[in-house]
Amino acid sequence: xxxxxxxxxxxxxxxxxxRDDDPNSMAQQGIPKDPPDLNxxxxxxxxxxxxxxxxxQGLTSWIEVQRAGTGVGSTVQSVIRPKLIxxxxxxx
Numbered sequence: 496x497x498x499x500x501x502x503x504x505x506x507x508x509x510x511x512x513x514r515d516d517d518p519n520s521m522a523q524q525g526i527p528k529d530p531p532d533l534n535x536x537x538x539x540x541x542x543x544x545x546x547x548x549x550x551x552q553g554l555t556s557w558i559e560v561q562r563a564g565t566g567v568g569s570t571v572q573s574v575i576r577p578k579l580i581x582x583x584x585x586x587x
Contacts, residue, residue: 499525531582536575544574 497515501522502508511525548570554560560567 498528531579531586533579533582535582536578541574541578545570548574 496512497517499511499513499519499522500508501511501519503523509522510528511522512528513519513521513525517525549555549567552563552566552570554563554566554570
């Protein structure tokens with residue numbers, strides 16, 4: 496068995512499992528092995544949480560963001576990471 500990465504018409508990459516002797520062009524017909532569907536996340540809630548966290552940290556201008564260093568990245572990660580991990584756990 497082999498893993499093949501392919502891209503759909505919307506630009507999303509997918510991972511499919513094919514038999515070793517199947518051509519890579521059959522990837523769409525293979526066994527899908529994608530990450531969880533990100534459409535399951537509540538993006539309105541995520542935007543609100545990121546916004547509120549940025550305000551609470553005083554990251555409201557480019558100058559403040561530059562001074563904070565990793566402030567923006569850590570904020571985004573702290574909001575999205577637990578929700579994404581929960582999606583993976585739901586699949587088990």
